[in-house]
Amino acid sequence: MLSICSSILLATLSPLVVAIFGLIIPVKKRLLLEIFTTIGCLFCFVFMLYSALIFFTGGYFSFSLFNIMPRLAIAWKIDLAGIVFALSVSFLWMCTVFYAITYMKDWEDVRSFFSLIAVTIFSTFLAAFAANMITLFVAYELMTIATYPLVRYNKTDEANKSAKVYLFTLLSTSMALLMPAIIYLYNLNPTILDFHASINSTITIQNNELLILLLCMLYGSAKAALFPVHFWLPMAMVAPMPVSALLHAVAVVKMGVFVIIRMVFFVLNVVNNQTQEPFYVLTYISIASMIYASVYALQENVIKKRLAYSTIAQLAYISMVTSLRTKQAFIAAMFHMVAHAFAKITLFFCTGVIYKNTGKTTVTGMRGTARVMPFTMTCFTIAAASIIGLPPTIGFVSKYLILQAFGQELTTLLVCVLSVGSLFSLLYLAPIVLQSLKKARSDKALPIKENCSWALFAIFLTTLIVLVCIAIPVDKIFLR
Numbered sequence: 001m002l003s004i005c006s007s008i009l010l011a012t013l014s015p016l017v018v019a020i021f022g023l024i025i026p027v028k029k030r031l032l033l034e035i036f037t038t039i040g041c042l043f044c045f046v047f048m049l050y051s052a053l054i055f056f057t058g059g060y061f062s063f064s065l066f067n068i069m070p071r072l073a074i075a076w077k078i079d080l081a082g083i084v085f086a087l088s089v090s091f092l093w094m095c096t097v098f099y100a101i102t103y104m105k106d107w108e109d110v111r112s113f114f115s116l117i118a119v120t121i122f123s124t125f126l127a128a129f130a131a132n133m134i135t136l137f138v139a140y141e142l143m144t145i146a147t148y149p150l151v152r153y154n155k156t157d158e159a160n161k162s163a164k165v166y167l168f169t170l171l172s173t174s175m176a177l178l179m180p181a182i183i184y185l186y187n188l189n190p191t192i193l194d195f196h197a198s199i200n201s202t203i204t205i206q207n208n209e210l211l212i213l214l215l216c217m218l219y220g221s222a223k224a225a226l227f228p229v230h231f232w233l234p235m236a237m238v239a240p241m242p243v244s245a246l247l248h249a250v251a252v253v254k255m256g257v258f259v260i261i262r263m264v265f266f267v268l269n270v271v272n273n274q275t276q277e278p279f280y281v282l283t284y285i286s287i288a289s290m291i292y293a294s295v296y297a298l299q300e301n302v303i304k305k306r307l308a309y310s311t312i313a314q315l316a317y318i319s320m321v322t323s324l325r326t327k328q329a330f331i332a333a334m335f336h337m338v339a340h341a342f343a344k345i346t347l348f349f350c351t352g353v354i355y356k357n358t359g360k361t362t363v364t365g366m367r368g369t370a371r372v373m374p375f376t377m378t379c380f381t382i383a384a385a386s387i388i389g390l391p392p393t394i395g396f397v398s399k400y401l402i403l404q405a406f407g408q409e410l411t412t413l414l415v416c417v418l419s420v421g422s423l424f425s426l427l428y429l430a431p432i433v434l435q436s437l438k439k440a441r442s443d444k445a446l447p448i449k450e451n452c453s454w455a456l457f458a459i460f461l462t463t464l465i466v467l468v469c470i471a472i473p474v475d476k477i478f479l480r
Contacts, residue, residue, distance in 0.1 A: 004051055004059035008078065011047035011090065012125040014040050019118035027109050034101050037114045041094040044121075048090040052083050061129075068134055071190040075131040079196065081265075081334060085258055086128040088338045092250045092345055092462070093121045099349055099458035100242040103356060113153065117246065119146040124251050127258065133182050133193040136262060137174070140223070143255055144170045150243045151236050162235040169232040170222050178220025178259075181213055185267065195266040210268070211278040217263045218282060223256025224319060225312045227289040234308040241352030244304060249344035253311055254337055257318045261337075264322050265330050279323045286320035287417050289313070294424035301362045303351050306428055307344065313421065314340045314387065321402045332405040336398035339386065339466075343395055346383035346462040350376050353455050363432050368440025370433075373450050377436050379463040384429040386466045389422050394466050 018040035025033045051059070061078040068074050096117065104110050120143055127139035144167065152163030182193065188205075191197050205213070222229045233253070237244055264279070293312035300306040318340075321332045353376050354360055354369060370377040386395030399422065406414055450456060 002050065004054040004061050004078070005063070007047045007051040007054065008061050008129070009063075011044050011051060011086070012122065012129070014044035014047065015093070015118040015121040015125070019115040019122065022111050022115040022118065025111065027111065030110075033111060033114065037097055037118070038101070040118070041090075041097045045090040045094045048083075048087050051078070052087050055083050062131070064131075069186065069190065072132060072134055072186065072193060074135050074138065076126070076129040076135065077131040077196060078129055081258070081261065081330075082128040082130075084334055084338060085254070086125050088341055089121060089124050089128070089250060089254075091465075092246060092341060093117070095345070095349075095458040095461050096242055096246040098461075099245070099352070099455045102453060102455040103242055103352055104240065112149070113240075113242075116146055116150050117243075120150070120247060120251055124255060127255055130195075130262075132195060133185070133262070133267060136259060137178065137182060140174060140178075140221075140255060140259060141171070143252065144174070144223075147243075147247055147252055150247060151239045153240055153243060154238060156238070159238045162232075162238045166232045166236050169229060173222040173229060174220050176220075177216040181216040181220060184213065192267060195262060207278050211281060214268065214278055214281065217268075218260060218285065218319075221256050221259040221263075223252050224260055225253055225256060225289070225315055226285055226319060227292050227312075230289065230293065230312045233312060234305050237304045237308050241304075241348060241355070244308075245345045245348035245352070248308065249311060249348055250341045253315055254341060257315055257322075257333075257337055260319055261322055261330070261333055264325060269325050276325070279325060282323035283320055286316040286323070290316035290320070290417070290421050291424075294421065294428065297428040298424070300428075301364060303361060303363060303366075303432060304348075306363065306432075307347055307351065310387065310425065310428065311340075311344060313424065314344070317399075317402060317421065321405050324405055326405065328401075328405040328407070332398065332401035335401050339394040339398035342462050342465045343383045343386035343393070346379060346459060346466060347387070349455065349459045349462065350380040350383070353450070353459065356455075357450065363435055366432055366435040367438045369436035371440070375450055375456065376459065377433070379459045380436075381433050382463050383466055384433060387429060388425040392467065 018037055021036060022033060025036065051061075055078055059078075062075070063077075064073045064075040066074055097114070100110075100113070104113065107113075123139050123143040123146055126142065127136055130136035130139055148163055148167045151166050152159045185192050218224070218226060219229055222232070225233045233248060236248060239247070290313045293309045293316070297306050297309035297313065300309060318333050318336050321329050321336070354373060357373060358369060360366055360369060382393065386393035389395045389399035399418070403418065
């Protein structure tokens with residue numbers, strides 16, 4: 001029987017093997033590249049699922065590479081947050097590979113594309129199982145470097161400009177803000193940076209110092225796209241659709257909020273545990289991000305960019321509930337992170353298939369799409385309902401958990417904010433669906449055009465999760 005240590009190592013190293021051999025395979029052996037990548041991502045998901053099953057039955061994994069500082073090593077350890085994040089990413093990598101095989105069939109050389117995607121997944125796994133902030137920081141930076149060539153993959157002037165903004169923003173914020181915050185905490189007590197040992201640590205910091213520290217860590221994790229360091233995300237939409245789908249709905253932005261979850265629940269939760277005031281700043285920043293992004297989403301006609309602003313708004317839900325620092329808040333944050341990943345990647349997948357078949361990229365140009373592509377628009381509608389928070393989708397459960405997490409903290413203001421957030425989601429997603437239902441201006445009857453077989457299969461898988469995951473026994477999984 002395979003041990004949890006072996007299964008996690010095999011799952012984590014699978015994308016690295018795919019990345020290396022993907023570059024070795026000759027350009028003309030396109031089919032071999034696709035088969036090898038598909039097998040690699042399938043093995044990765046199976047091993048990660050196996051690891052999750054062992055973990056939920058009491059399995060344990062810990063691995064230390066070397067000491068980077070006294071009492072602090074580059075190390076990995078399995079826990080609930082890590083396995084949930086890694087399992088969802090492994091499944092969505094598999095779906096993205098299925099999708100990209102069809103979507104990028106007209107591209108001549110896709111070796112670097114599949115390899116860079118695989119390296120990104122590898123860095124995500126390193127972050128998911130990171131045992132401390134130093135290891136997480138290294139994985140965070142590795143992802144930034146690996147995704148930079150993907151953002152500029154089209155090699156147009158706009159892509160090059162956007163990629164430079166992307167790289168400069170993410171690297172400068174992490175080095176100027178996040179790293180000094182980590183060093184400051186290390187000088188206070190190295191143990192506090194260990195996500196699992198810090199539970200037994202207590203450190204007293206004045207509220208004003210804690211506030212500065214919190215702000216440095218929040219904006220140092222610019223991948224979370226909190227206002228005002230959100231601008232890189234809409235610009236990064238110049239990347240190919242599979243990149244936008246996986247990286248900007250799953251890996252990159254989820255890495256940002258995952259860092260915030262780790263910092264708040266596993267590091268700062270033991271600092272001045274008796275006071276909540278500094279963390280209200282995170283609540284207010286999240287509300288500002290949500291409203292700002294929602295307003296811009298309403299004004300954006302290009303569907304891809306509208307979805308980018310929607311992502312910023314939905315990420316704000318996660319950071320907002322994280323500010324509560326309670327067990328119920330942790331459950332809500334993790335569940336919404338997963339729920340949003342599946343719904344948003346479905347929206348991106350559908351948008352890409354629509355573009356491939358019809359050339360449509362704008363909201364106003366969606367007339368007649370539902371008649372021509374009924375399956376794609378049905379899946380788009382289901383995913384949009386999840387983003388809004390309507391039953392019977394996974395998004396309904398995550399929004400309910402967020403409301404439940406606030407409990408007694410649920411003031412009239414917060415009720416209004418959460419309600420307005422869902423209303424905004426309805427206002428910027430519903431027009432896409434409604435416009436697609438309108439009859440095309442041409443009187444000529446158009447045939448159904450849904451020819452992207454593997455892409456449609458990927459959409460089916462993610463949509464299925466959006467619907468089926470409403471039955472997840474949250475209390476049994478997250479209240480371990």
